[in-house]
Amino acid sequence: MKKIAGILALAIVCTAAQAQNKHNLFVDANFIYTAGASATYDRKVLDHLDIGAGLNSVYFYKGTVNSVYSAGYIDIRPYWGKRKHMWFVKLDGGIANYTRDQKPSVTITPFGAYCALAYGYQYHINARGQGPYATIGFNGYSQSFHSTNTNLPPQARDYSVFDATNMLFVGFKF
Numbered sequence: 001m002k003k004i005a006g007i008l009a010l011a012i013v014c015t016a017a018q019a020q021n022k023h024n025l026f027v028d029a030n031f032i033y034t035a036g037a038s039a040t041y042d043r044k045v046l047d048h049l050d051i052g053a054g055l056n057s058v059y060f061y062k063g064t065v066n067s068v069y070s071a072g073y074i075d076i077r078p079y080w081g082k083r084k085h086m087w088f089v090k091l092d093g094g095i096a097n098y099t100r101d102q103k104p105s106v107t108i109t110p111f112g113a114y115c116a117l118a119y120g121y122q123y124h125i126n127a128r129g130q131g132p133y134a135t136i137g138f139n140g141y142s143q144s145f146h147s148t149n150t151n152l153p154p155q156a157r158d159y160s161v162f163d164a165t166n167m168l169f170v171g172f173k174f
Contacts, residue, residue, distance in 0.1 A: 024050060028135070028171025035059045036139070036167065040075045050077040054092070058139060058165075069141045069163075071096040071114035084124050086133075092116035096141045112143040122173055132172055140164035 022044045030036040040054030057070045073094025080087050096114035118137025125131040142162045 024052070024129070025174040026054075026133070026171055027174070028133070028169040030058075030167050030169045032168045034165055034167075036169075038169070038171075042075060042077055048079055050079070051075065052077070056139075058167075067163075068099040069096050069114075069139075070099075071141070073114055073116070081122075081124075086122040086124065086129075088120050088122065090116065090118040090120060090135055090137065096143070098141075098143055112141060114142075115140045116167075118167065118169070120169075130173055132170070134171075135167070135169045137167055138164050139167050 024042045024044070026038075026040040026042065028038055036056060036058035038054055038056030040052055042050035042052030045051050052075045053073065054075050055070070055072055057068065059068050071092075071094050073092040076091045077088050079089075092115060094114045096112045098110055098112065116137060116139045118135040120133055120135035120137075122133035123131045140162060141164070142160065144160045
């Protein structure tokens with residue numbers, strides 16, 4: 001009975017050790033161009049490819065308009081690396097939600113599209129691949145809004161806008 005319990009314990013420990021390399025949590029923040037943060041859970045599907053999902057929130061200030069964009073996205077992350085170093089590409093696509101200061105004559109559609117493309121570097125501090133990383137790239141958000149001109153004759157227009165900004169994210173891979 002002790003041998004069976006020992007074999008089961010060894011199997012559980014080995015499975016947990018392998019799972020630590022398969023499941024990754026990336027948490028990062030940006031304060032240089034705009035304020036933002038994101039958290040992404042990825043699972044290793046191939047030797048050099050992680051696929052996952054995440055959430056982010058970015059605060060934009062342009063002129064007199066304050067905007068907060070939040071997004072839920074699918075993350076695809078191919079990577080190349082040695083024992084201590086890893087280079088990767090981050091490709092994200094998903095749905096964005098908006099909160100924005102607006103005039104009474106403007107109605108904003110609260111949902112739109114989100115995309116991101118970034119190139120990054122990570123340094124491993126232990127055998128499980130945990131460590132700090134940095135990415136540089138852009139985040140893009142599309143939105144639609146309806147504007148009504150109250151002058152005579154009244155006019156209404158529909159607009160679609162794509163907002164993009166450069167990002168430098170610094171984070172940690174757990």
